[in-house]
Amino acid sequence: MNNLSPSVTYNKRFGYIAFGLLLLVILFSTYLHHFQPEVLRVPSNTDVSTWHNPAFEQTLIYNRMSEAEKQKIRTEGVIDGNNLSVVLFNDVVMILLGLICYLHARRHFGFWMASCFLIGSFVFTGLEESLWILVGRFLGGSITNPIGEVAFGSYWFTKGGLWFIETPVVACIGWFFIAYTCVLTAGKVFPKMNLLGRATAGGLIAMGIDLWMDPIATSPEIMSWVWGKGDFLLIFGIPLYNFMGWFLLIFLFAILWEKLPQMEKTWGRAKATSRFLLICVGGAFCVMTFLFLWLMIVGNLLSLMGIKQAIQIPLGW
């Protein structure tokens, strides 16, 4: 078939390369996570006594557990941590939810825009989360926060079949369809708003959903992810920067994606794609730097105000 338009030919090539590369990274990360866990120092799900930086006692979940729960975790490990059926169920459900959103996006925005949304949001969030996880894992605990507590400033996921670096693929796909639906919702409900307004609304809708999901997912009964201590503003047991991260990632990504057609007009489809993806990768580093600075600034302010321990909004508000 030589009579295909240039954009169709480009789309095909882009699809093969982008999805192929993503698949390779996922396969390699999954192999490392499950079969060579020592390379990225993946914390064990079966023996929590091997956790260090932070140790089990230095995690936020430790403070939320009764003595019986602590003992259970010490003897049996993370709940459902190695339960293949739970992991498989989560992976399959989330991939299906992501797929149906992708079909919707493809119908309304075409293959190129839909694929850029999927791959862009996947890489943007997966990379940002993995950076945060790995920086904390390798460097956390070496500094104290401005209010004098040892800061780990990190977390990790305990469950996942497929992985993108150190973030479960289910989390990356979750980001994709949450971002997509929230931006779509904002556009439908507030059609007269400008781009900044819609991106803000989309970020806030997503953050509203997360305000309940994360306290549940980090509860001792679920333990889908684990936070280290050392953050000074905790909302429902979760560091504030997590919710800021949710808002920022969706807000920034929504703006970037909506600029894509304009970028295509200016630079052409191939250059627009590569620049879009480069901005996604760079954006992950920028968001992380911003959150780090935020932690330092707020921590110093609290310290100046004479606050000596973390401020917590408890679960049973």
Add this chain to the structure above:
Amino acid sequence: MLSEIWKNRLEFYPFLSMYLFWFLGSFVNSLKVQNRPGIVALGLITIPSLTLITIAAIKTYKELLLSGDTNE
């Protein structure tokens, strides 16, 4: 109404995915969290987001009716 939604189900997939995600990821899991009644009540905090998603789904349905395009 239901048959029209079914014929145009693809239009509702994003909203369906969010409802399912909320239901399975938050609501069902919240019931597993024992001895922490506050966590179930905390679900009220998602009402504004769910309301907006529901409004968007209703608007999508109305747009379909207005366009008269009720076939896939």
